[in-house]
Amino acid sequence: MLPHSNPTPEATLVGRIWRPGIGPCLVRLDGDRVVDITSTALPTLHALLETPDPLDTARAAPGTPVTTLAELAGSSSPDAGSDALRLLAPPDLQAVKASGVTFAASMVERVIEEQAAGDPDRAAAIRVRVGRVIGDSLSGIVPGSPKAMQVKAVLQEEGLWSQYLEVGIGPDAEVFTKCQPMAAVGWGARVGLHPISSWNNPEPEIVLAINSRGDILGATLGNDVNLRDVEGRSALLLGKAKDNNASCAIGPFLRLFDADFTLDTVRAAELSMTVKGSDGFILDGRSSMAQISRDPASIVAQTIGRHHQYPDGFFLFLGTMFAPIQDRDATGQGFTHHQGDVVTISEAALGSLRNSVFLSTDCPEWKFGTAALMKNLAKRGLL
Template identity: 65%
Template sequence: MADPVFQNGTFVGRAWRADVGGPSVVVIRDGALFDITSKAAPTMRDLLEHPDPVAHVRSTQGERLVALEDCLGQKADPSALHLLAPCDLQAVKACGVTFARSMIERVIEERAAGDASRAETIRARVTAVIGDSLRNLKPGSPEAARVKAALIEEGVWSQYLEVGIGPDAEVFTKAQVLSAVGPGADVGLHPASRWNNPEPEIVLAVSSSGQVRGATLGNDVNLRDIEGRSALLLGKAKDNNASCAVGPFIRLFDETYGIDDVRKAELTLLVEGEDGYRLTGRSSMAEISRDPLDLVAQTIGPHHQYPDGLMLFMGTLFAPVEDRDEPGQGFTHKLGDVVTIASAELGSLTNTVRLSTECAPWSFGAAALMRNLAGRRLL
């Protein structure tokens, strides 16, 4: 049976249709997936740019494709219908260091220079100095400035603390347009990484005018060792083949769901290893240090335009510290791990961990999409 979360609300996404050799915009209705691709909205980008996306979805009849329960969890297979990441032409951006607890872990990564074996000792020392002093601070406030001065005096100031409690949020490019993978797909780790973890996050769907149209789930696959060696390696740590998962659907803001629901969202994480290993975690948006709309405003506005809109990862509270193998080594992924990120309002996103070099190559880019839509007379 399909997840009951999809019985209410307006859920839209993208599905690969083998019969047309390309993607379609879909909506959930009465437990089934309907294709609502049209000349008015040939892409998800166009749907989210519509003056009233919810009204457009509800007024478009569409073509019934498959029962939702027969589609959820299907592996990415070009020869069969399956769900894709629900975004297409939008830029995929991410905000980092938005939670106090995970902010401390970024400081530890930096101090350990990517060496997991040093993390436990450094964690104890940094926590002894910082304690809970950051938890209720408003970034950019006079109080935050005073804490910054005190931490500099103690010799523990970090670039991660700068973006965590300073006036400017960290916003980086997580993935290239059309490169994000969807539910059921493999997610990739760079082969050079030996210390890494999943990051369960809310992802906002934002139009070119800066309006938040809806939200979905994301896994901002994180390479702790590579980023820990140098923040200048952030691109290598974050943007690799299949290193960004988004889905399963975008829940549009309507009378049942809005930005206040995002602000109080509770996410759960489950990692299940082929060796029987099991890790659970959570991320509570109620503990975020910066308001979601502030993060949107720091990303898009007069200072930076996104004509096709953007998907914006909100950051995560989750930072695993328990040992998986050797004492003091902490958590890191093993190939074959199945990662499930879930929310009572957005459903669940499940992916299997592989090396980026072993995941399906990214081959369907913007040119392929335009040719496909043109061939279907949708442009």
């Protein structure tokens, strides 16, 4: 499977690749050709997104074809070496943020995780009780609205109010740091699970690109790998549940907004996901952005503003409605990953993000950070 099959040739797709003997390069996808557009004016994706008009700049940037999409996909394997030609995650200097509990379905599952204290054996019975009380009362609710406050009062009376419902239907969104700049992995790479976890799942999401001015410039796909047992024990373990070696995947490319691809397109996007295990297990799931409880622009506004600046911009995961409950290993325990699972997240306008699941300790160590990037660019005469 290729990372992208572009039905609209006018789409502007940019990203980053690793070129052997050179390092990280800014690229544009021209049909099936991967064109290196790195220059002193555009040494990084950050530099592109900070220009007055990133779309026109990306389209007009001169470049050199270096490979085809098929060749790039073939070399972007889970076992690719550190100097192999491969796709990288699009962000470089940007912070990588994520918003949680933005869909009613995921809100309910977070409540179940909390009630079960991270124990999957207890989840099925709690799911029945929570479903009986909550029902469809969260469907279509506007966070922070009078109706939301009425639902909050009912749930409190039933003893089911949760910190997850607070950020799900309360006025304030949950926004956290998913990983450090350049810690995300790209298409084809291994994604990692912390070895202490035995109840975990992928989270297919759309990821927005925002510059330092707060402009929402484009979108890509992401896998916000989640450790349900760790976060379920305590929300204060969110960092341990979310930020581990190779626990964030983004890609394949960033599609820049234009007249035909806008934030409204994102609002109507339909994501699909398939998990295939070496044991023959197959899990199919979907996440419809039309069912998001918080508007993407609202989440961005809660993230950046006078209260918080991002001088290098940021990428923002928008959350998912996907919360797998299909049993895999035992009745009532729901889904959890096996090592070697292949996760493919797809959306018609954004292509496909494919990664293989391993323990974080079995994924390549993250060693190329901001200091390494600056040294690399300086050595190449790009700074």
